[in-house]
Amino acid sequence: MTKCIECEAEISLPAGLEKGEVIDCPECGVELEVVNAEKGELRVAEVEGEDWGQ
Structure with a gap:
């Protein structure tokens, strides 16, 4: 369990994250x-950003 950097909401991290x-x-x-x-x-x-070759 950790917190969101932006809104401080509790986030449950799924197993196996890398x-x-x-x-x-x-x-x-x-x-x-x-x-x-x-x-x-x-x-x-x-x-x-997308590079559209411009």
Whole structure:
């Protein structure tokens, strides 16, 4: 169990999460990247911009 960085909602982490996986907060919908699954450390996932070759 950990908390959302944005809204402080309690988040239950599914078993088997690995570093780099992205989950959504069930309360506010922000995408969170797993930094350390064992410690429940999350950060706001970086949004990669689309490169349309412009």
